[in-house]
Amino acid sequence: MQIETRSYEVAELRLDGLKLRPIETSDAQDIYAYACQKKVTRYLLWNEHRNLAETMRFIELTAQLNESQKQMDWAIEDTSAGRMIGTVGAMARSASGEVMEIGYVLNPVYWNRGIMTRVVQAVSGYLFRNTLCHRIFARAVTENLASIGVLENCGFVKEGVQRKGSKVKEEWRDTVSYALLKEDWEAMQPKPVQEGWRKIRAAKCFAFDMDGTVYLGDDVLPGAIELVGYLRRNGVRPVFLTNNSSRSVDTYVTRLNGMGFGVAREDILSSGQAAAGYLLRHFPGKRVYVMGNQNLIDEIASFGIEVVEKDAQVVLTGFDTTLNYEKLTVTCDYVRAGLPYIATHPDLNCPVKDGFIPDLGAMTALIEKSAGRLPDVVIGKPYGEIARYLLERTGLRKEEVVMVGDRLYTDIATGVRFGMPTVLVLSGETKREQLENSTIQPDLVLGGVDELLEGLSR
Ligand SMILES: [Mg+2]
Structure with missing residues (x-):
């Protein structure tokens, strides 16, 4: 031809x-x-x-x-x-x-x-x-x-x-x-740098991710303590966010204070607390079955929510490092029966010193295979509920709260989806090359929180 x-x-x-x-x-x-x-x-x-x-x-x-x-x-x-x-x-x-x-x-x-x-x-x-x-x-x-x-x-x-x-x-x-x-x-487009700084300077609260952002394993990252002090002196509130629903708020207070951050309980915000906020808003007065550590059960109960083993009306799953076969069976039974089903966060693995341990997302997959359902709502990053709870707790508008984190698809995605200013730090998981092909673009990209301190105090 x-x-x-x-x-x-x-x-x-x-x-x-x-x-x-x-x-x-x-x-x-x-x-x-x-x-x-x-x-x-x-x-x-x-x-x-x-x-x-x-x-x-x-x-x-x-x-x-x-x-x-x-x-x-x-x-x-x-x-x-x-x-x-x-x-x-x-x-x-x-x-x-x-x-x-x-x-x-x-x-x-x-x-x-x-x-x-x-x-x-x-x-x-x-x-x-x-x-x-x-x-x-x-x-x-x-x-x-x-x-x-x-x-x-x-x-x-x-x-x-x-x-x-x-x-x-x-x-x-x-x-x-x-x-x-x-x-x-x-x-989703990259933002002009000056515009990013303008938004960040106007904020009244900074919500920090922890690992990879303010510390890395057991080491405080450069500038982190100084930045937190600078914000407080200037009337800006620092808070610390975690998806991990297996540890108590007190655990984080002890850990951060051991490093020198000088935080109080109200400075920590966990996916477990945000889940409690969600339950109170959407299922007031309902009996809740909690698949989780004693820490999570206590946290939920501290909000006045009735936590039960039998005759539950709602099921909440968290990162349960004490999970056993009996708890899994009960959870799957409730999910299969069609109860409203809420998970605290989606993470598949939790990073530990020598690698990873299976996190709630992996358990969610197991429950889905048995009971045929995924959660109706997932609370933690990158979903909106944790951001909504953050605004409720701080009493601020979304433009007034900056999300600072090292992961594009959780920390930054939460801020971008919810309309909050965002700062990505490259001190943890994300590498600069990943940014190029990502649809999630933060307002600012910095090497670490030390550069954030430098920029704010300039
Ligand atoms: Mg992190």
Whole structure:
């Protein structure tokens, strides 16, 4: 087949190692070579690429639609190999293009390298910056977990599953739909540094994560004690947040004071306390079964909540380092019976000196396998309930409380989702490279809390 070379204009986008450029008719053979493979066609939501002529028609049609400016398509080129490895495009789903649907295909040789996440981020940014689009829609067949992962990594939110939503290769398949709103995308973009400092200087409370932020294992991190002192002297309240519901507040008071922080009980905020706040608000007067250490049971009871073994009306699970088979059985029975089911936090593992120990998230998976349900609500970071409780306890507005932490997907995600200013410190888990590809962007990125002190006192 003779292929004429012609290109169709869309703006070229450059990413590290990749180029998004106009599709050319000479790309047809490359596209056909991977797009007709069974493992690809299994997931395609359209029926092209059964032969080379069809792929050519696909490119021609794409070109006409691009000219009508109701559609934009790019070839994804690996710049080091100098070859085209996929396509990405967006098509108007409303009259003037306020809603666009994004679609993409990648050569299987390049799967699982994070390429499509970077491409979808770049194209989403292009659409929001340069077109009228304010909502990007996307669909995938429900089995296509890789594509669903790309959308979730790019900040798309699941809207629902359509039973037999698309006819693929003569067969009706279930599809899941996702969408990204322009305002949510804007909230995820890196913030100008000056703007970040302005927000942080206006705050009345700093909520610190502990491990990796103010201490690392048993060692206080540089500047941490001085920063806490500086904040207090300037009328700004420091508080310390923990997802760990296995230790008591007193344990943290003793630990922090042993390091020299000079804290009181009211300066510590745990996911167990936030869970108690949630129970009081949503299930006042109800009897609660608690799967947790004695510390958690005492904490919940100290709020005046009736903690019971039998005839519970609500079940709360926490990080239980005294968990046994009997407690697991009782918990699964209650969950299976359909009681409101709340978990204090989602962490899968808890870091300890020599590695990790299984945390509540791992127990939640076990309960799900037995009882067939996930928690109705998870309280701790990165979910909103712990932030809501923090505002309730401090009596402040969200703009007045800064989240400071070393983990993007818990500490910073909580602040970003809840509209609080955020500071990421690189003294713990997160490395600077991870920031580049993350949809969660803090207001400020600093090496450690010593730089925060330096910036505030400047
Ligand atoms: Mg931490």
